[in-house]
Amino acid sequence: MRDVLPWREAVAPDGTMGEPRARGRFGGYGGRYAPESLVEACREVEEAFREAWADPGFRGALARLLAVHAGRPTPLTPARRLSEALGVELYLKREDLTHTGSHKINNVLGQALLAIRMGRRRLIAETGAGQHGVATATAAALLGLEATVFMGERDIERQALNVFRMRMLGAEVVPVTTGSRTLKDATSEAMRHWVGATGDSHYCVGSVVGPDPYPWMVREFQRVIGDEARGQCAAELRTGVPDHVVACVGGGSNAAGTFAGFADTPARLVGVEADGGAGAARGRLGVLHGCRSLFLQDDDGQIIQAHSIAAGLDYPGVGPEHAHLRDLGRARYVTVTDGEAVGAALRLARTEGIVPALESAHALAWVIRAAGDGDLPAGSTVLMTLSGRGDKDVSTLKELL
Numbered sequence: 001m002r003d004v005l006p007w008r009e010a011v012a013p014d015g016t017m018g019e020p021r022a023r024g025r026f027g028g029y030g031g032r033y034a035p036e037s038l039v040e041a042c043r044e045v046e047e048a049f050r051e052a053w054a055d056p057g058f059r060g061a062l063a064r065l066l067a068v069h070a071g072r073p074t075p076l077t078p079a080r081r082l083s084e085a086l087g088v089e090l091y092l093k094r095e096d097l098t099h100t101g102s103h104k105i106n107n108v109l110g111q112a113l114l115a116i117r118m119g120r121r122r123l124i125a126e127t128g129a130g131q132h133g134v135a136t137a138t139a140a141a142l143l144g145l146e147a148t149v150f151m152g153e154r155d156i157e158r159q160a161l162n163v164f165r166m167r168m169l170g171a172e173v174v175p176v177t178t179g180s181r182t183l184k185d186a187t188s189e190a191m192r193h194w195v196g197a198t199g200d201s202h203y204c205v206g207s208v209v210g211p212d213p214y215p216w217m218v219r220e221f222q223r224v225i226g227d228e229a230r231g232q233c234a235a236e237l238r239t240g241v242p243d244h245v246v247a248c249v250g251g252g253s254n255a256a257g258t259f260a261g262f263a264d265t266p267a268r269l270v271g272v273e274a275d276g277g278a279g280a281a282r283g284r285l286g287v288l289h290g291c292r293s294l295f296l297q298d299d300d301g302q303i304i305q306a307h308s309i310a311a312g313l314d315y316p317g318v319g320p321e322h323a324h325l326r327d328l329g330r331a332r333y334v335t336v337t338d339g340e341a342v343g344a345a346l347r348l349a350r351t352e353g354i355v356p357a358l359e360s361a362h363a364l365a366w367v368i369r370a371a372g373d374g375d376l377p378a379g380s381t382v383l384m385t386l387s388g389r390g391d392k393d394v395s396t397l398k399e400l401l
């Protein structure tokens with residue numbers, strides 16, 4: 001399936017991927033659509049984040065945690081054998097090598113430090129597959145906070161291992177029995193719970209979604225991916241700046257963090273969505289979980305349940321900044337199928353000795369397809385963020401292969 005949105009050659013207008021405009025606006029998207037008590041809580045988070053982000057002490061503490069606990073900086077790995085086969089020069093930014101195995105730890109450590117700065121003793125989080133829940137539980141244990149993780153009852157059944165992991169790390173996992181009993185309902189429930197607990201708890205959102213300041217703040221906490229990669233590319237790539245920068249998009253945090261490092265360069269930005277969770281490629285304007293963005297909806301405006309083999313891409317919408325980047329033409333959004341992602345995962349395993357998360361395999365599947373059909377011209381340099389490792393997906397793959 002080819003997308004039809006045109007490339008714009010131009011570098012983004014000044015300030016693209018900078019601070020959003022007033023009340024968290026990215027173009028016509030974003031905002032803070034929440035009950036009054038949460039609007040106030042979000043205002044406090046925004047103020048605290050603004051101060052912290054301007055404070056070298058906070059930045060230094062976070063950088064140190066990312067280094068000594070999470071394993072940063074992550075390497076930039078040339079995918080030599082695969083590159084040769086594809087006729088492009090592919091480099092992988094290795095978020096799979098972080099502690100807990102995905103980029104989610106970058107954001108969670110940032111928000112946990114912020115919670116402490118705000119005097120909060122507990123983290124509230126929602127989780128679908130359990131990856132963000134495990135990262136939150138990990139940060140809470142490390143920093144001596146409590147963690148309460150909301151998770152749909154169906155997801156609890158499907159992701160038993162991650163539930164056990166969270167409990168082992170000392171987190172409380174709260175089953176959500178409403179609606180489809182999956183991520184969308186867990187998020188609603190976590191927000192409801194926060195209403196009554198804003199005094200002692202910080203709501204730790206897992207992607208660039210939700211009410212302002214979360215889309216902006218989470219992107220800034222993930223910017224470390226793009227900033228590191230920018231320097232590594234300058235040192236190691238023939239072209240200095242890669243011709244293309246590619247990342248998978250669920251809510252869009254690993255992509256936003258990666259893109260942020262290259263927004264002011266001529267690099268072409270590509271976000272790869274799951275065919276069954278293509279908020280940016282096929283969503284319509286709506287409001288969900290405190291934010292105006294693009295969501296999969298039926299004709300009555302009801303949110304459609306997303307479906308992807310990659311649990312982390314199983315979200316029916318996309319962060320507001322991605323919707324804006326799409327409208328600007330600064331980034332383009334493409335989709336790949338479950339089957340293409342599985343094929344890409346296997347190919348990376350056999351050519352580079354890396355088993356990627358199925359989410360990350362979506363980004364690779366587009367690279368493989370685009371190298372084949374000329375969308376990626378021969379000889380292009382490509383930076384792809386490998387958002388996570390595939391250990392969690394081995395049983396899924398075992399059923400299929």
Ligand SMILES: *Cc1c(COP(=O)(O)O)cnc(C)c1O
Binds near residue numbers: 251253
């Ligand atoms: C959660 C997750 C994603 C999707 O989240 P984004 O916010 O879009 O980055 C992608 N890859 C992995 C490995 C994940 O765990």
